[in-house]
Amino acid sequence: MRIVNNPHQGLAAGPESLSADDQCCPAAGVHFDSSISLPDRMSFIIGAQKSGTTYLFDELVSRHPMIKSQTPTGSRRLRVNSAKEPHFFHTMPLKDFGRYMKAFSLTRRDTSRHSSNMTFIDGTPDYIHIPSAACRIAATFPSAKLIVILRDPVMRALSHWNMVRIMRGKDAILDFDKEVKQELRYMRSRACSYESRDMLSNASTENIKDAASRLENAKSEQAGFASSTNLRVRTARMKRLKSREAEEAISTSSALWKKDQSLPSWNQCYKCEFMFCGTYSGPVDASAGKAREYCSHEYPEYGLVRRGLYAYQLEWWLKLFPAEQLLVINHQQLNDEPEAVLEKVITFLDQDVALIKPTLATTSSNKINVTTLGDEDVVHKAFRKMNASGWSLPLSDRDAREKHAETLSELYSYYAEPNADLYHLLEGLGPTSGWTGMFPQSDNE
Ligand SMILES: Nc1ncnc2c1ncn2[C@@H]1O[C@H](COP(=O)(O)OS(=O)(=O)O)[C@@H](OP(=O)(O)O)[C@H]1O
Numbered sequence: 001m002r003i004v005n006n007p008h009q010g011l012a013a014g015p016e017s018l019s020a021d022d023q024c025c026p027a028a029g030v031h032f033d034s035s036i037s038l039p040d041r042m043s044f045i046i047g048a049q050k051s052g053t054t055y056l057f058d059e060l061v062s063r064h065p066m067i068k069s070q071t072p073t074g075s076r077r078l079r080v081n082s083a084k085e086p087h088f089f090h091t092m093p094l095k096d097f098g099r100y101m102k103a104f105s106l107t108r109r110d111t112s113r114h115s116s117n118m119t120f121i122d123g124t125p126d127y128i129h130i131p132s133a134a135c136r137i138a139a140t141f142p143s144a145k146l147i148v149i150l151r152d153p154v155m156r157a158l159s160h161w162n163m164v165r166i167m168r169g170k171d172a173i174l175d176f177d178k179e180v181k182q183e184l185r186y187m188r189s190r191a192c193s194y195e196s197r198d199m200l201s202n203a204s205t206e207n208i209k210d211a212a213s214r215l216e217n218a219k220s221e222q223a224g225f226a227s228s229t230n231l232r233v234r235t236a237r238m239k240r241l242k243s244r245e246a247e248e249a250i251s252t253s254s255a256l257w258k259k260d261q262s263l264p265s266w267n268q269c270y271k272c273e274f275m276f277c278g279t280y281s282g283p284v285d286a287s288a289g290k291a292r293e294y295c296s297h298e299y300p301e302y303g304l305v306r307r308g309l310y311a312y313q314l315e316w317w318l319k320l321f322p323a324e325q326l327l328v329i330n331h332q333q334l335n336d337e338p339e340a341v342l343e344k345v346i347t348f349l350d351q352d353v354a355l356i357k358p359t360l361a362t363t364s365s366n367k368i369n370v371t372t373l374g375d376e377d378v379v380h381k382a383f384r385k386m387n388a389s390g391w392s393l394p395l396s397d398r399d400a401r402e403k404h405a406e407t408l409s410e411l412y413s414y415y416a417e418p419n420a421d422l423y424h425l426l427e428g429l430g431p432t433s434g435w436t437g438m439f440p441q442s443d444n445e
Contacts, residue, residue, distance in 0.1 A: 024272035025135035028094075036098055041119040043067075043145040043349055044137060046317070047128030048307060050159040051151035051331045057084045057123035059342050060349075063357045067119045067349065070103035084123040089140075090133035092274035097140075119145075119349045129303065129313050131267040132274050138320035145349055146321060151331035152439040153308025153419070154411040158400065159393075160304050166393050173302060176400070177407045183300045184414070192269035194309050194418050266316040270299070270306075308415060311422035327434040328426060344434060401443060408443050416441070 045053050061069045061083070072083040088100045104120045127133040128148060137144055151159075157180070164173045173179055187193035299306065317326065327348040334341045343353045395401070401408065419439055426435040 024131045024267050025139065028132040028135040028139070028272065036101055038101070038141070039104070039118070039120045040116055041145075041350070042141040042143075043119050043121045043147065044127060045121065045123040045125065045147045045149070046133075047125040047148055047313075048150055048156060048310065049125040050156045050163065051125070051149040052334045053123055053125045053149055054084060055338075056147070056149060056329075056334065056341070056345065057121065059338070059359075060121060060345065063342070063359070064346060064351060065355055065357075066117060066351050067121055067346075068104060068106070069121055069123070070100075071105065073103065085125070086122050087124050087126065087275070088122065089136040090124070090127055090130040090273075090275045092132075094136070119351055126275060128310075128317070129266075129270070129307050130273050130275060131270060131316055132272050134317050134320050135272075142321075144321070144325065146317065146326045147329065147345060147348070148310075148314070148326065149329045149331050149334060150310050150422075150435075150439075153305075153310070153415050154408055154443070156308050157304040157411065158395075158404070158408070160302065160307070162395050162397075162400070163393055164302055166396050176304075176404045179300070179302065179304055180407050180411065183303065183305045186300055187306060190269065192264060194263065194269075194312055194421075195414055263312065265319070266309075266312040269312075305411070305414070309418050311418055311425050314422075314425060323429045324432070326429070328429075329434055330437050332439075333436050348434065405443065412440075412442050415439075 045057055047053065057069070060067045069083040070086055086100060086103065088095055088097075106115050106118070124133075127137070137146075158176065161173060161176050161179060174182065184193060314326070314328075327345065329341055329345070339359070342356065346353050346356060397403065423438060426433050429435075
């Protein structure tokens with residue numbers, strides 16, 4: 001452990017300087033007590049949610065003596081995930097950093113293992129898509145090691161939707177088809193759907209409608225306009241304005257998507273988002289002033305589609321961290337060769353693979369029987385029974401894949417270009433990125 005004298009107060013510095021537009025890091029406001037000890041080796045599994053992060057985290061912590069998580073806390077119910085997911089860096093306001101670090105506190109046994117060489121790990125898979133989390137982690141732990149597992153974004157979305165239905169109940173989320181459609185509409189209306197121009201032109205009707213209705217609302221609030229008595233003139237004027245606004249929306253979207261032009265950064269699209277803003281009651285950093293406005297998020301809550309746009313999320317992290325500090329795992333490889341992936345991750349963390357303990361035999365008990373679900377207590381009881389090696393929520397609707405085949409197929413087309421951008425990005429990082437293979441291009445692959 002080292003004592004650091006408030007080294008990165010306020011703003012994350014990275015290999016590339018941030019543009020004036022990128023005010024996320026100052027707004028994220030990182031002010032830590034200078035007397036807090038920071039570990040030399042800090043690591044994060046930053047995502048993606050539903051990609052096997054629990055499995056990998058459990059394997060690392062339970063099978064390597066030099067890798068340590070927070071100590072589980074809270075009621076029996078909350079203990080289930082408390083060690084893995086501290087949910088610290090993406091919340092507003094920032095929680096107590098002293099408590100965050102204290103929860104990694106070393107036991108006497110750990111101390112005897114040369115604590116300064118231990119790797120500490122936070123496995124909160126929400127971090128990857130929240131720009132503020134990247135800012136804060138970079139400001140606090142500039143030499144942190146970041147691990148990301150990426151799963152076929154289409155199956156990730158389905159697994160995510162399924163989890164919400166099981167954990168929060170069917171009323172908490174729309175039907176899969178509707179949820180996806182609504183989210184795409186939202187993203188397109190803001191020119192932040194990161195898709196191909198062909199698809200954008202198919203989506204143009206929705207875009208026009210959205211742009212037009214936003215314009216209509218804004219214009220009808222203008223007193224002069226509203227007071228006009230000539231209905232015919234007013235309607236004609238409105239139509240002209242609507243089509244101009246719609247054209248602008250579409251040409252902006254298309255321009256953003258020309259491959260020879262730069263795309264908006266993830267932070268520009270989902271500017272300095274935070275999670276859990278509910279109790280936020282004012283700027284964290286007085287100099288940021290407008291932090292409050294960054295806290296509100298209007299996007300559809302779950303982000304089933306948006307969370308699968310990995311390339312643009314990683315680009316943002318790579319503005320703040322050097323590539324050598326990022327390891328990218330393909331979920332398929334994790335599934336096919338879990339031991340090889342474990343060794344790869346442990347090597348990346350600069351720990352000794354010879355110290356890996358033998359695997360525990362996994363049993364069928366790490367699959368939850370969905371027929372018993374429905375009552376929250378039953379779900380949590382089922383989680384408590386899980387062994388350390390990962391958990392799964394089988395589809396609550398067994399024929400969901402057939403039922404939503406059309407939407408799944410649309411999503412495969414939708415992700416074709418973002419996935420191509422991802423492969424391009426990963427190729428650019430070179431063989432040490434950790435990435436292998438590609439995602440399937442349809443549900444039949
Ligand atoms: N070893 C291994 N390899 C590949 N995939 C695995 C592995 N272990 C668990 N899983 C699957 O990962 C899904 C859960 O992912 P997470 O643990 O990241 O979920 S969460 O974000 O913490 O909620 C969940 O996917 P679904 O079953 O499709 O929901 C798990 O089955």
